[in-house]
Amino acid sequence: DGAIISAGRDPDWVEKISAAGERLWSQPMDLEPEHLAVAPDGSVYVGGDNGYFAVLESADGAVRWSTRYPVYDEANVAVGPAGELYVGVVHDDWNGTYTAIIGERDPRNGEEIWELEIPTTGSWRYLHPVVGNDGVLYIRVAGGLMAIAPDGTILWNRPAPGFPLRHSVAIDSSNRLIVAASAFDPDFPMGHISGANADGTEAFLLFAGYDVALRGSPAIGPSGMFVGDAGILHGFTLAGATDWTYESPGLTSSITLLPTHEIVQPSTEGKLLLVGQNGVAIRALDLGGPVTLPVSAGVDGTLYAIVNHDLVAITTQGVELWRHSAAEEITAAPSIGVDGTLYIGTASGRVLAVSPDGDRLWSFGTGDAVTATPAIGPQAHIYAASTDGVLHVLSPEGELLWQADRGSPIRGGALVDGVGKAFFGCDDGFVYGFDAEGNELWRLKTLAEASAPLSLGSNGTLYVPSQDGSVYAVENRTFQPVLINELFYNQSGEDGPEAFVEIHGPVGTPLDGWRLEAYDGTTGGFYDALPLTGAIGADGFFLIVHPLSSPGLQGQADIVDTFANLQNGPDLLLLIDAGGIVWDTVAYGTGGVDVGEGSPAPDAAEGQAISRSLDHRDSGDNATDFSVQSPTPRQ
Structure with a gap:
């Protein structure tokens, strides 16, 4: 009225x-x-x-x-x-x-x-x-x-925007999602896990609940996403829905996803808990002291954990192999070189190298605390950042090769790609890119501290979590991808040994420490892996050939291994560098789980291969990038 x-x-x-x-x-x-x-x-x-x-x-x-x-x-x-x-x-x-x-x-x-x-x-x-x-x-x-x-x-x-991001984001195999877990207040958190498409549009936003801290970096496996919380492990579907939770006293927010896809979560009660991707506990490994930092895993399955001031090697069955005392505070999980050497940073400003048998090899003084895991680059170079604002690049023998001083603390460490370019953020909000020789390529100013670890997508996009509550997607203009280029697995007649996997990338790119992982596309289950050694040839190719292939095909091979005879589709193949970055994901064959880039490539007919276009394009969609054609190794 x-x-x-x-x-x-x-x-x-x-x-x-x-x-x-x-x-x-x-x-x-x-x-x-x-x-x-x-x-x-x-x-x-x-x-x-x-x-x-x-x-x-x-x-x-x-x-x-x-x-x-x-x-x-x-x-x-x-x-x-x-x-x-x-x-x-x-x-x-x-x-x-x-x-x-x-x-x-x-x-x-x-x-x-x-x-x-x-x-x-x-x-x-x-x-x-x-x-x-x-x-x-x-x-x-x-x-x-x-x-x-x-x-x-x-x-x-x-x-609301503006809550600090203090840990790294994760990137799924298609580069379509940036998955971030956030805790708003340490004393009274509200947990969210969110995803964004590669163009920055929102993919999902899930409210995980009150008193859900989600303080750790998320991990992505074939069947879901996983985030640690104090006393709880959370499992989410790849679509961004709550799947399961596992609770156990003393669990920390740090988790590690093993190559065999068990989840390892440390505990302040002196144990490592192994959990399956279905949220069911497998076993607990007793370490005799509180474990708060993430665990590192070797290619042979050995786990490396920090217990007090010790670096401990233990099998997934709980057998302790050795224990090395650093005699000072260790600040982050160890990195593992191609030869099995472990590198750790300390609060007093040292990088320690420890042999695969647990013996001290050398020590390098950085001048201030090394608060993040040292990165391993090509030629086994070690990249260690310190809180005095200096990035130190060392040889495998511990000698200083070059350093970059930017005058502001580097807390998240350096990210190194497969060709030796290094990226890091500083407390003053600047993010830097350097080439393998120590020359600055570019710098970017964000609106707040860039102190969290960075992430790199297989499309070359660099993701920078910031204390201003944003994730910056940075175009890496000098990026040249290393890609799975051609697969020949379906020979004429019954499956036989005439098979190969072809990789394409910049000439001379070292592949030591890289690996290929194969998964059954029907179930998403892991079934084989191949460690890579050597470098991409002068023709831009790297070829893995089955040992019973024809002499002519074996003569073109960089590696001869039975891994080359992949299963018929639906199947999935991942290319992963020494730092754990997934550079390429190829799913082929229809009817499998949706874990590739976009839609799957077609399954090859008998006697045919699936191959990328001649310009080696990676559009982010396997169906677009690959076609069925006659095998053309190194062409």
Whole structure:
């Protein structure tokens, strides 16, 4: 009817004024009215100080009923499309946290219909509820916006931008997702895991729950995504839905995904827990002391863990092989060279090299703490960054080859690609790219500290998590990919040995420490792996040939191995560098699990191969990039 509802204090009142300016009624209140809403039938919903709220009659302002949430602050009210009454209150717990309640009451008598208790943090007192035309209720919570269905079910909880990212992101095999897990407040977290497509558009956003810290970097396996939390391991589907959780006292947020795809999660209770990708525990390995840092895994399956000041080698069956004392604090998981040598950084500013048998080989002083795992590049060069802002590049013998001083702490270490280019971020917000000889290629300024480890997609895109709450996708203009180029696995007649796998890339690219992994496309199960040695030839190719192939084909081979005789499709092949970066993923054959790049390449007919186009294009879609043709090794 165009009437105006207004409220005032001292004394406290609510009044109704007609469109012509005439006071229709004035109702004294026992609360300080602060929030008003009018229902379709003209009823007035009032929220006030100290958790009070009331419903007033439209005709005369009489109090239909009122109630109070004891010890709570201002009551916020909202009205739904059919007159539903929603009320929210917040209580300051006086310890840096707040407790909020949002719920629906029957406007006729005040009876509770549903209610949610929402723990949160931040200096705020209002939920500011609003209701959409579809009846969905939206409230402000610390860290973002929450949507609640009319029946009280939380639909989603979207974080606001600006929360610091302190760990690396993960990239799936197709480069279509950047998966980040975030914790907003160390003392009262709200966990989210999100995914973005390669063009930056949102793929999914999952609210994992309250008191879900998700403080570690996510890991991606063939069957899902996994993130550690204090005392909990979370499993998510590749589509971004909660799959399972595994709880055990003492678990840390650090996880490692083994080549055989078991998940290893350390425990402060002195154990390593091995869990399958289905969330079922396999076994616990006793290390006799708290383990808080991630575990590294050798190609032979040996696990390397940091226990107090010791580096410990242990098998996945729990047999301790040796224990090496660094006699000082070790700050990150060890890196493993092609020859099995382990490299660790220390808080006092040293890089230590330890042999595969546990003996000290050498020590190099950096001048300040090495807070991240040293990176291994081509020619077994070691890249160690320190908090005095210097990147040190060492030979396998521990000699300094070159260094780059940028004057601002480097906490996330360096990321090194397969051709020796190094990338790192600093506390001053700058991110740098260097070539293998130590020449600066480029620099980029972000809006806050770039102190988290960087990630590199197989398309050359560099991903930079920032303390400003953003992930920067940086184009690496000098990038030249190393790709799986041709597969010949379906010989004429029954499957025989005449088979090869062909790789293409920049001439001279060293492949020591790289590997190929093969998976059954029907089940997603791992079935074979091949460590690579040598370098890409002068023709830009690297060829793996079956040992019983024809002499002519074997004469073109860089490696002769039975791995070359892959299964018929559907199947999956991954190319992974020495640092664990997946450079290429090729799925071929239809009817398998969707784990390749885009749609799968066609399955080769008998006597045919699948091969990339002549320009060696990688569009991110296997079906587009590959076609069936006659075998053409090294062409």
